[in-house]
Amino acid sequence: MATFVTFQAHPDDESITVGGTMRKAADAGHRVVLVVATGGELGEIPEGLLAEGETLVARRAAETRAAADVLGVKRLEFLGYKDSGMMGWEQNSAPGSFWTADVEEAAAKLAAILVEERADVITFDDDNGGYGHPDHIQVHRVGKRAAELASTPRVYQHTSNRDESFALWKRYAEATGAEIPDFDGFEFGKPAELLTGRVDVRDVIEAKRAGMRAHLSQIPEESWFLSMPDEWFAQAFGTEWFIREGQGPGITETDLLAGLD
Template sequence: MSDRRLLLVHAHPDDESINNGATMARYVDEGASVTLVTCTAGEMGEVLVPDLAHLAFEDKGGLGEHRREELTRAMRVLGVTDHRFLGGFGRFHDSGMAWHEEGHAVAAEEIPDNAFWNADLTEAADELVKVIREVRPQVLVTYDEFGGYGHPDHIQAHRVAMYGALLAAVPSYKRDLGEPHDIAKIYWTAMSESRMRASLRALREAGDTETFAGMEPDGKLPHFVTPDELISARVDGRDTVQRKMDALAEHRTQVQTDGPFFAGAESGHAWWAEEFYRLVRGTPGPVDDEGFESDLFAGL
């Protein structure tokens, strides 16, 4: 077992590459153990590739199985060899979502009976307790309480991760799930407000009005953008960002390689090379000149 062990809990395939791809690749390169738990197969995601539209939930279906293969290829690119679906593939179904008039996701009016959003919290958390007590990570990464942008599966993944971490540490709790383990540091993913405003300003000054449409450099930003004073850590992924983008490209049904995620290749994808985190549990380590930890394991 590696001396450094990182556990990430995400809702759907592709969330891990978007939020933490550079971080995961970096720690793999450094010899740390990286475990990814994905809570659903993303069966109700939007299919952005016309020739694969038949996979959509409302069409012939099969998107979940296809996204499992996409995730396998993405993890191969990042070098992550330990990936699991919470409770096993198909245990929890994608819940779907709808858009609120204020611009964030909400639960859809109709949700499958076996949707992750409907899952019993303790039952789902117990599945994660098993993983935590087996892997014994020092660091856990998941979403904030709003799931970044309100998606019900992201919110539920946050709840399961936080409750699972709590239960896993209790000495008297369900010893049949493994020996108790207390995770030293827990982080929530974040996107830096200052970096977002700077990026928007550069795009608008260059005449690009379509990328991140509706967001302006000095205007109101969505919930997933985090004020810098709330951010604890910044992982420098300049050496691994190309693998992040290559991994994201493997999620072919979910991203368009000529879209905003892939803009800026001429500058080395600098926007996506920095990944930010909020420390919500544990003691922070040393910080740089801007007040950020540069290593999620700092101080351990």
């Protein structure tokens, strides 16, 4: 059996981007490890959500542990950096923010986990951080360097299919009248021709949805994610997309752990 590591920027990112792949890997008997760069302390929360004396970092850590249990994670690690906020926020340059972290230093921390785990596979964000978020861009830089330091054999960027996802979300909004975010201002995901892997996770879609649901502070039940009817949710989130250098162009992989049994 193999060890699958996914490196994420904030609590909840894992469930959205690779939650299904994680669950499928666990179901196949592989070891799943989740590493999160920041505590997500700048996430927006509903008023009155936190208990007296409770911090958002503590809440989001607990939510991540709950999601990890659902998704079959055997080891959860936080690197301890601070959430940098959206691009251009003053928190980008705050002491301890992930955006200001030294890439070599952060990569060494992650590489130590990869070596200890004898990781066979790692996933991290694409070079634009999915949608231009500084912490996600930094996850790409740190993840790529850590994989080099640890000589991890299979290295994937998790991303989204810019062409297919946009079209599907718009069809959903038009068909149901649901309100979805305006993504036109973002360079979201990657064009289909750059993608090399697609993992069908519809057979574990309820686990993926439960992982997302565990992050109540960030993904409330009334969010456009979770309020989708089952059939639409399976279409919108039932495929997870990846890029592996040297494997393209075109979809060449549907199982990131193929041949590692």
